[in-house]
Amino acid sequence: MSVKSTIKCNCGQRIVARDVMQTGYYLRLFGPSFVYVKFRCSRCKKLGEQFVKQEEWEDGILKDIPSELNTDQKEQFQTMGPITLDEQVDFHFLLESPILLDKLTEGISLEDPKTPEDPQDGSLDADKPHT
Numbered sequence: 001m002s003v004k005s006t007i008k009c010n011c012g013q014r015i016v017a018r019d020v021m022q023t024g025y026y027l028r029l030f031g032p033s034f035v036y037v038k039f040r041c042s043r044c045k046k047l048g049e050q051f052v053k054q055e056e057w058e059d060g061i062l063k064d065i066p067s068e069l070n071t072d073q074k075e076q077f078q079t080m081g082p083i084t085l086d087e088q089v090d091f092h093f094l095l096e097s098p099i100l101l102d103k104l105t106e107g108i109s110l111e112d113p114k115t116p117e118d119p120q121d122g123s124l125d126a127d128k129p130h131t
């Protein structure tokens with residue numbers, strides 16, 4: 001994944017999503033539209049702003065590393081370390097546990113528990129009238 005355009009502070013620090021304080025959208029009838037970004041640089045702590053042409057704006061522009069994780073999750077996973085064999089075994093047994101299945105199906109009712117075939121008092125004879 002290559003990022004063509006980046007946002008940079010005057011000091012040269014790359015601006016990423018966590019530095020952004022405000023974004024706006026400048027739509028113009030003629031000429032290119034712009035995305036407006038107001039940020040506080042994580043290095044020099046100065047406020048800055050930049051207009052990016054809409055055509056140069058892309059999803060990865062504010063990401064430091066292409067990743068689906070946010071910063072908190074990244075830090076969390078880094079402190080957790082590698083997955084151990086014990087954890088894999090635990091997970092294996094967790095998958096086999098019927099309790100887990102119950103939890104997955106909790107709140108999901110495929111059909112009404114009261115089936116229409118349930119015999120009710122007198123209803124069977126009423127459905128088949130003899131004449």
Ligand SMILES: [Zn+2]
Binds near residue numbers: 012043
């Ligand atoms: Zn800076």
